[in-house]
Amino acid sequence: MVVIPVISSKGGVGKTTVTANLCTELAQRGRQVLAIDLDPQNALRFHIASEPQACDTGLVEAATGQMPWARAIRSAHGGVMLLPFGDVDDERQIAFEQQLAHSPNWLAETLTRFGLPSDMLVVLDTPPGPTVYLQQALRAAHFSVVAVLADAGSFATLPIIERMLDKYARSRPDYFGTGYVVNQIDPGKRLNHDVFDALRQRLRPDLLGVLHLDQAVPEALASAVPVQRYAPMSQATQDIAACAQRLLERIALGQQQLQNHLSPRMEPTR
Numbered sequence: 094m095v096v097i098p099v100i101s102s103k104g105g106v107g108k109t110t111v112t113a114n115l116c117t118e119l120a121q122r123g124r125q126v127l128a129i130d131l132d133p134q135n136a137l138r139f140h141i142a143s144e145p146q147a148c149d150t151g152l153v154e155a156a157t158g159q160m161p162w163a164r165a166i167r168s169a170h171g172g173v174m175l176l177p178f179g180d181v182d183d184e185r186q187i188a189f190e191q192q193l194a195h196s197p198n199w200l201a202e203t204l205t206r207f208g209l210p211s212d213m214l215v216v217l218d219t220p221p222g223p224t225v226y227l228q229q230a231l232r233a234a235h236f237s238v239v240a241v242l243a244d245a246g247s248f249a250t251l252p253i254i255e256r257m258l259d260k261y262a263r264s265r266p267d268y269f270g271t272g273y274v275v276n277q278i279d280p281g282k283r284l285n286h287d288v289f290d291a292l293r294q295r296l297r298p299d300l301l302g303v304l305h306l307d308q309a310v311p312e313a314l315a316s317a318v319p320v321q322r323y324a325p326m327s328q329a330t331q332d333i334a335a336c337a338q339r340l341l342e343r344i345a346l347g348q349q350q351l352q353n354h355l356s357p358r359m360e361p362t363r
């Protein structure tokens with residue numbers, strides 16, 4: 094299993110959009126994909142669930158023993174499996190967060206216990222900024238996808254996410270790396286272009302790709318289907334496909350390097 098959190102320091106930058114559409118694209122390429130909504134907003138369901146309204150229970154119920162995991166995980170569009178966060182009131186949310194704060198490796202251990210196939214991709218949608226959810230996600234992560242906008246705010250807050258990655262993920266030998274998706278690129282905007290150039294300089298070679306500003310994205314959301322299905326020929330669909338391709342290449346490379354690290358080739362003795 095490869096655990097891939099989608100993270101950002103700021104809200105509204107497209108984490109849920111990127112999570113949902115990457116999952117659909119990866120499943121379309123024949124990969125087994127489990128999407129987990131680790132954000133109390135419980136919004137991932139609106140992008141990919143076949144029946145969003147039925148996704149009012151999920152992770153929290155299963156984590157607290159009120160529902161079997163097998164029932165909490167639903168099938169979503171395009172063959173993706175979805176574990177929604179669930180619609181949870183403030184008291185239960187706080188109790189769940191305390192449980193997470195108390196057991197920092199809960200998510201990593203729970204996913205390991207699932208015994209998922211080794212090539213399964215587990216993609217996590219997360220809330221913005223430093224939270225217990227991000228800590229849990231990064232402790233379980235093998236490869237992180239960072240969503241950023243080509244604006245000054247995203248650029249200025251990048252160090253927050255870098256610090257979290259250093260602290261919880263990059264020190265582990267089974268952490269493959271980090272890839273960045275620059276979202277809502279608008280070629281018509283000069284400032285957008287300048288910030289993107291600066292981001293490209295800074296993030297290269299970890300840039301997975303860009304996602305252009307495209308009306309097909311909110312329209313697909315309003316229709317409760319992934320962009321690939323709503324507008325297969327759109328710029329956004331092409332962008333997501335390119336990001337997924339690069340993500341799979343980076344993961345394959347990371348797995349190869351980990352394999353070499355675990356079983357170094359014996360040097361011939363003279």
Ligand SMILES: Nc1ncnc2c1ncn2[C@@H]1O[C@H](COP(=O)(O)OP(=O)(O)O)[C@@H](O)[C@H]1O
Pocket residue numbers: 101103104105106107108109110111276277278304305306307308310311314329
């Ligand atoms: N590339 C894009 N083009 C147009 N609208 C976008 C794009 N990416 C995201 N959006 C819109 O921006 C809003 C925030 O996106 P969302 O994925 O919910 O962000 P986050 O999960 O980071 O809070 C949504 O209304 C979404 O439809």
Ligand SMILES: [Mg+2]
Pocket residue numbers: 108109110132134136218219
């Ligand atoms: Mg979100």
